[in-house]
Amino acid sequence: MFRRTKSIDKPVRLRFEDREIIAQEGDSVAAALLAAGVIQFREQTESGGERGPFCMIGNCFDCLIEIDDVPNLQACRHTVREGMQLRKQCGLTRLEPDNE
Template sequence: MFRRLWADDLSATIFLDGRPVLCRPGDSVAAALLAAGVERFRTTPVSGADRMPYCMIGNCFDCLMEIDGQADRQACLVTVAEGMQVCSQFGTGSFGTL
């Protein structure tokens, strides 16, 4: 669906659900995962439908993921860091426990 115009400098590695994903330093987590072909970032709390980024600017919350142990992070607003642990979020994450 998405592809990079240039595949240069894929020197950073993050881990999605334990699997390594090569990405470009400076990318947002959402951009890196979309470029790697990831099509599901989270599921909705009510129906369990798959969701992926929509706006890429932080206005919606379709890209919520668990990043480095913290649930409900907007992947489009978080910059890739070497070794970052990213997990798909199912349902409400920690937000639903407030």
């Protein structure tokens, strides 16, 4: 669905769940995950519907994600860092392994 138009020349390694993601220095977390093929960042509490980035400018809050154990952060407004740990969340709380 999404792909990079330029190759990565300044790689930054991070993890989304159990998967290693290699991003470009300066990428937003949302852009890095989308480029890696990740489109679901969280689930809705009531319906369990899948949510992912929509606006990419901080307005919709559909990109909420857990970054380094801090939930409810907007992936489109945070820049990747080496060793960053990312996790999906359910509503305003983190998804526990039994719920996935």
